[in-house]
Amino acid sequence: MCRRCAPRAIECEARMEPVIGIDLGTTYSAVATLDSGRPFVIPSRAGARLTPSVVGFTPRGERVVGARAQILGDEMPDRVAPATKRFIGKRWSAELERAAKLVVPYPTLQGPQGEVRIKVAGRVMPVTQVSAMLLGELKLDAEAHFGRPVSKCVITVPANFDEGQRQATREAARIAGLEVLRLLNEPTAAAMAYGLVNSFEGRALVFDLGGGTFDVSVLEMDGGVYEVRATGGDPQLGGDDFDARIVQWLVAQVPDAFRDAVTKDRVSMQRLRYAAERAKRTLSDQSEALLSIGELGDHASPEPRYCQLDTALARSFYETLSEPLTTRCLDVCRQVLEAAKLSPRDVEAVMLVGGMTRMPLVRELVSRFFGRPPLSGVNPDEAVALGAAVHAAELASRQGRTLLIDVASHTLSVGVLGGTVRRLIGRNSPVPATAKEAFLPGRAGQRQARIPVFQGESEFADECTKLGEVVLSELNVGNRADVPIEVTFELSNEGTLSVRAVDTTTGMAEALRIEARTTLSATEVDALQAEQAAYSKDQAEKDKALALQTFPRVLDKAERLVRLLEKSAEEEPSEEADAAVGEVKALLAQGRVAVRLGDTAQMAEVTRLLERLVDEA
Numbered sequence: 001m002c003r004r005c006a007p008r009a010i011e012c013e014a015r016m017e018p019v020i021g022i023d024l025g026t027t028y029s030a031v032a033t034l035d036s037g038r039p040f041v042i043p044s045r046a047g048a049r050l051t052p053s054v055v056g057f058t059p060r061g062e063r064v065v066g067a068r069a070q071i072l073g074d075e076m077p078d079r080v081a082p083a084t085k086r087f088i089g090k091r092w093s094a095e096l097e098r099a100a101k102l103v104v105p106y107p108t109l110q111g112p113q114g115e116v117r118i119k120v121a122g123r124v125m126p127v128t129q130v131s132a133m134l135l136g137e138l139k140l141d142a143e144a145h146f147g148r149p150v151s152k153c154v155i156t157v158p159a160n161f162d163e164g165q166r167q168a169t170r171e172a173a174r175i176a177g178l179e180v181l182r183l184l185n186e187p188t189a190a191a192m193a194y195g196l197v198n199s200f201e202g203r204a205l206v207f208d209l210g211g212g213t214f215d216v217s218v219l220e221m222d223g224g225v226y227e228v229r230a231t232g233g234d235p236q237l238g239g240d241d242f243d244a245r246i247v248q249w250l251v252a253q254v255p256d257a258f259r260d261a262v263t264k265d266r267v268s269m270q271r272l273r274y275a276a277e278r279a280k281r282t283l284s285d286q287s288e289a290l291l292s293i294g295e296l297g298d299h300a301s302p303e304p305r306y307c308q309l310d311t312a313l314a315r316s317f318y319e320t321l322s323e324p325l326t327t328r329c330l331d332v333c334r335q336v337l338e339a340a341k342l343s344p345r346d347v348e349a350v351m352l353v354g355g356m357t358r359m360p361l362v363r364e365l366v367s368r369f370f371g372r373p374p375l376s377g378v379n380p381d382e383a384v385a386l387g388a389a390v391h392a393a394e395l396a397s398r399q400g401r402t403l404l405i406d407v408a409s410h411t412l413s414v415g416v417l418g419g420t421v422r423r424l425i426g427r428n429s430p431v432p433a434t435a436k437e438a439f440l441p442g443r444a445g446q447r448q449a450r451i452p453v454f455q456g457e458s459e460f461a462d463e464c465t466k467l468g469e470v471v472l473s474e475l476n477v478g479n480r481a482d483v484p485i486e487v488t489f490e491l492s493n494e495g496t497l498s499v500r501a502v503d504t505t506t507g508m509a510e511a512l513r514i515e516a517r518t519t520l521s522a523t524e525v526d527a528l529q530a531e532q533a534a535y536s537k538d539q540a541e542k543d544k545a546l547a548l549q550t551f552p553r554v555l556d557k558a559e560r561l562v563r564l565l566e567k568s569a570e571e572e573p574s575e576e577a578d579a580a581v582g583e584v585k586a587l588l589a590q591g592r593v594a595v596r597l598g599d600t601a602q603m604a605e606v607t608r609l610l611e612r613l614v615d616e617a
């Protein structure tokens, strides 16, 4: 922006409603916005670019989110809820609880709609509420940045999120008081950020290794058109699995007399997991990590006895430990390339996403496999939020410069006789997609037809996930061929499925009742919304008080800057030097007006523009 335009920009940008992009990650989350055409990560009020996706409750009942919750979890793992994205929109089952026990410190429970709830600090909460608390915190960070309310956003989700998981994410946003302009697939978001920063157009592969899952997408990017050619992944492969390898190695070093108690104790296991995760991150920059873990034992025992573990992990040994996992990553790349009918050399840019891609071995394997180094210029753990911000701004401005052509992340089928399924929309079909097929009821004389709808790659119904069923009644079936039932699947560009079945003899139609959907009751959503709104109001007031208290320091800095600029204008007079003085003086004047009016939005704008001037100086 031209320096002379700064004061005008205040008026202009202040009038526009801010929009944000949110990466709601399993391990870390981030919020970003577009500033003068460049995507920009909004720092949290604690000053960090990434917010740990952890919610906790102190012994005094105070809610803590992000880094503070992570610190609380170090001491009191039973008071925090990390990695809840693993369960969002899923149906609870005993199997899910068994798997959860290995990776999270809290028990999972079944909710009234079959949804997953968790027990943390003695509270039973729906997983969507935890996500809403995280989203709410990011919203507050954005509001502190802009000095005014923010509600419009784009939220990213993994490409392989199903209908239920997408609905639950929208529900969490609703509870947090956010209006979702669109749910955007994470790889597409990352490609938008990399594309913008590197001015890249062509065939790209997004390699996204996060905390819980691994996703790969191949996209064609051409003049604002993002066309996904194929997508795939492994939902059980992420940073947590790398941590689990280290934990296994640590458990083997626990003295024999304690090992059994330690492996059965949630608190001890969480301590080992935290230490493993920290060591893993250290090994991205150093060749050795030292680990010192205390209080390992049975915390539930009335007279607990603890042991201490001190050890060192070399990067080379860690790479050997994680080799089966890195091999699986490349297997997934091969499968996705095969689906897109491409070879590794056809890929013109590799875009790394997710904190795990900071691991040197991952970068090395990727470079070797594709025969080129990955694209740089964007932080892999910020790419998704930055891309979401780019798309949010695009949707808000309604300029229609971007076209997203995504693909179906799962095969969608109808269950037929013999326990098998008939595929209507195949995985990797471009969306939106429509498919129609006629089915004949099972037997003559049947009055009712149940048409089960499945999602999954197997040809056997019991190996797929049942989404729900369409029930057509009052059929009049003389013999089977009399009543063809026409089933239509419509998959929207956001991955939402609608199904209709029509009795072609009478024209009677029914729509799908989605059983896999685990949304909460309207009354509960209202109550959770009210709780979140009260919390946010309280926090926003505290943030406003803090902004009013700290802004005079920004003005002091601006005054010092004016004096400096005036001095250099005297020493070396020029039109530019005079303009620079005028510009800071104008901002200073705007800032003083903002203080008089208590206008935090204006204060935020003045701060932002002053920072930009200092950066450009």
Ligand code: AMP
Binding pocket: 025, 026, 027, 028, 029, 209, 210, 211, 212, 238, 239, 240, 277, 280, 281, 282, 284, 353, 354, 355, 356, 357, 358, 359, 381
């Ligand atoms: P994401 O889901 O993208 O937030 O990725 C989080 C995962 O990346 C977690 O498993 C983190 O432990 C891991 N991670 C974050 N930073 C690093 C790092 N510097 N080196 C290795 N792994 C990291």
